[in-house]
Amino acid sequence: MSGAIEFPLGVAELSFEAAGGSLVRRSILRSGVRILTEQVPGARSATVGYWVAVGSRDEQPGTYGATHFLEHLLFKGTGSRSALDIAISFDSVGGEHNAMTAKEYTCYYAKVRDQDVPMAVEVLADMFTSSLLHPREFETERGVILEELAMADDDPADVTNERFFLGVFGDHPLGRPIGGSPESIRAVTRDAVLAHYRANYNPQDLVVTVAGAVDHDELVAGVEQALRQAGWDLEAEGSPVGRRSGEPDQIERGSPVIVVQRPIEQAHVLVGVPGLVATDERRTVQTLLNSILGVGMSSRLFQEVREKRGLAYSVYSFAPSYSDAGAFGMYAGCSPSKAAGVAELLLGELRRVADHGVTEAELGRARGSLAGASALALEDSDTRMTRLGRSELTLGEFLDLDEALRRIELVTPGAVQELARDFVTRPLSIAAVGAVDESMFAGLDAEPTAA
Structure with missing residues (x-):
């Protein structure tokens, strides 16, 4: 590979060899779902990620912290799996599974042996598409998140970091804490989080990335099967959501x-x-x-x-x-x-x-x-x-x-x-x-x- 490889949203198929002999491929499905793989020679495990380009900066007043709240809830059960079932799926094969909410994206991921990649693809797809956001689980997780915020507030380095971002970015959405505040978490409703889920977790929003021991064609077939099983219409034509503008925003500093x-x-x-x-x-x-x-x-x-x-x-x-x-x-x-x-x-x-x-x-x-x-x-x-x-x-x-x-x-x-x-x-x-x-x-x- 020589130079950077562009990823235009209008090109459905890309394939190239990267440093070290790894093979990178990208497919954009008719529905707008994007699937990227990096097949690494000699690997015996792989990491699977399900992404959306939605983070804490995209929240509206009254929903601050909803993105992180939703991240928690997607582990709490679907119509076919309980929270325990999801945990057992990965624990029983020695895998790791987690998620991360950032200011501009959210990712749900798992790391497993090569033979367990199909399972990881299926379970993550079920979580991503079919979480119930059950009212009882919602209230239970509200308490968990409040404890998480309290733990962070007990860490002065974390507090300094949050205040620094507030100082640099002021009232801009990037200046807000990713997890929201205790007040916003106590106030946010299930309906608001559910609306956030339905608005942003759709075929045109989904990016699946897998690196390690992975065959691209098999992976694409597995993702398609899992999404169809969840009830997604992959035949309807859709375009991937556009990327954010790279133009520097005019941001007014907060308190110096x-x-x-x-x-x-x-x-x-x-x-x-x-x-x-x-x-x-x-x-x-x-x-x-x-x-x-x-x-x-x-x-x-x-x-x-x-x-x-x-x-x-x-x-x-x-x-x-x-x-x-x-x-x-x-x-x-x-x-x-x-x-x-x-x-x-x-x-x-x-x-x-x-x-x-x-x-x-x-x-x-x-x-x-x-x-x-x-x-x-x-x-x-x-x-x-x-x-x-x-x-x-x-x-x-x-x-x-x-x-x-x-x-x-x-x-x-x-x-x-x-x-x-x-x-x-x-x-x-x-x-x-x-x-x-x-x-x-x-x-x-x-x-x-x-x-």
Whole structure:
């Protein structure tokens, strides 16, 4: 494979060989269902994923948290399987099954031996198409989700992360917590969640991705059989739902400094700025900038904050990207009395890259780190299955390992510095949880100046 492979929605069949000899195929059924597989030589297991391009950002007032609520409910039983039956299906073969709700998609997945792939396809299809959302189960799961939210609220790092997104994205839907709030979960009705289910879980919304020990033609036949058995009309002509726009949205920052005061031993501090959209041509540059700043023990943040000064145990950076927005954040957990100084150090390292750039040696280490981490990650069929899903739903193109590494090699120190210069002109957001107050961060949130 040479270069990225485009995934146009109007092309029904695609097939190509990717790095390492894996075979990638995509079929779009007449009904609009999309099925993608990556057959990996020598694999004896596979990961199966059922996706919809609907996440927490797509919820309307009165239904905040409904997407995550629905994710829970799809495990609670169908007309032909109880919740216990679903669990036994996977437990009895040593498989794993779970789901993930994100801001822009939801995925239900299972990892099983090659011989159990047909079972996984059938059970996930039953869950996806035929969940009952029984009123009794609905109320039981409401309590479970409230406990999940309470558990997250007891984790100050989680709280800091949620407040950081609120600061960066403000009132934009991306700024909302994925799971909703205790108030929204207590208020949401079964009818609202059921309407959400019926509106978004249809043939044109469904993407099935399977990676590992999989035969594409057999997989397509199995998915079709399972969906027909569930009562779906696969003969009716339909087109896949369109992808989200990749144009950056105009987002107004929330409060520049958000502090949650708690009497805990550490202050959890996050500073950052808006980042890049998922399809931005500079996303590889952002990945390298993130690696140099805050990934691994040789990163600048780790060396400066932990190794040289001993101010934190956990320190890192991250760069989530969405269809029309993104964020770049830097985190540290430290003594409350040192919180302001640590925040200055985090921001200072980003500014130092903007002012002085990075060395060839640093860039070489980052390239090597990313190359190795990417290769190791692809030993897991979960990663390959997820790559297929994101390629189809968000990127509209597939990058194999060789192409990803080629793009990494093309990044120059100048490109990394230029992106850092861009970032330091963007509105700064600070979130902190602990025995701290807003006044400690006074001055750090000054409006940015143009480079």
